Amino acid sequence: MNEPLHIVCPGCTSINNVPGNRLADDPQCGKCKKPLFISHPLELTGLNFYKQLKGSHIPLLVDFWASWCGPCKMMAPVFEQAAAQLQPGVRVAKLNTEKEAGIAAQFNIRSIPTMIIFNRGREIARQSGAVDLGSLITWVQSHI
Numbered sequence: 001m002n003e004p005l006h007i008v009c010p011g012c013t014s015i016n017n018v019p020g021n022r023l024a025d026d027p028q029c030g031k032c033k034k035p036l037f038i039s040h041p042l043e044l045t046g047l048n049f050y051k052q053l054k055g056s057h058i059p060l061l062v063d064f065w066a067s068w069c070g071p072c073k074m075m076a077p078v079f080e081q082a083a084a085q086l087q088p089g090v091r092v093a094k095l096n097t098e099k100e101a102g103i104a105a106q107f108n109i110r111s112i113p114t115m116i117i118f119n120r121g122r123e124i125a126r127q128s129g130a131v132d133l134g135s136l137i138t139w140v141q142s143h144i
Contacts, residue, residue, distance in 0.1 A: 005057040008091075009034065010042045013051045023058075023088040041083045042093040046100055054121040056091055059144045063094045064104055064114045071130040072113045078133045085137060090117075090144060117143050 004017040009029035016036060018027045027036045044052060044062065052060055063079050065072035083092035097104040097112060107116065107123070117125040117140060125143040 006055060007036050007058065008048075008052050008055040009036055010038055010048075010052075010091075013048050013055075015055050037088040037091075039084045039087070040080055042091065044093045044095040044100070046103065049095065049100070049103055052091060052093060053118055057120065058089060058091055059124075059140075060091045060093060060118040061086065061140055062116050062118065063092075064097050064107070064109045064116070065094055065112055066096065066098045068098075069112050075113045075130040078131070078136060081133050082136050082140070085133075086140060090140060115139075119144070 002019050002021050005020050005023070007016045007018050007027070008014070009016060009032060011034040012029060012032040014029055014031040016027070016030050018036065028034065029036055041063065042052070063075065065075070079092070079094065086092055095103060097109055111128045113130060114126065114128045115136070116123055125139070127139055131139070
């Protein structure tokens with residue numbers, strides 16, 4: 001696919017046009033020159049969440065978590081491994097529900113961890129509870 005895709009920079013949140021067949025070539029942001037894809041989950045905040053949600057043409061996988069949550073702590077290394085495997089085809093990110101309670105409420109997060117896959121701003125799949133790496137990868141790939 002040579003069609004340019006909008007990719008939001010994880011650093012400066014600028015929107016970059018990247019040919020679809022060049023996603024795996026370690027593209028850099030045209031503005032800040034940082035890599036557009038990092039090998040770990042992107043930390044989302046109120047400042048960058050909506051830009052990542054609506055600005056990119058690739059799916060966004062968000063782990064809604066909290067620091068006091070035992071299953072969230074168990075899920076953290078799995079999510080880290082998933083980021084390395086799923087990117088650049090999927091932006092993998094985490095949102096701390098304690099710090100961003102308003103966003104969590106907007107998406108009706110009732111239990112954590114909850115993972116949601118978004119595509120161009122729309123929720124396309126949701127799963128609550130900790131899962132192993134294989135199950136997470138299979139679940140994501142079945143919805144994108």
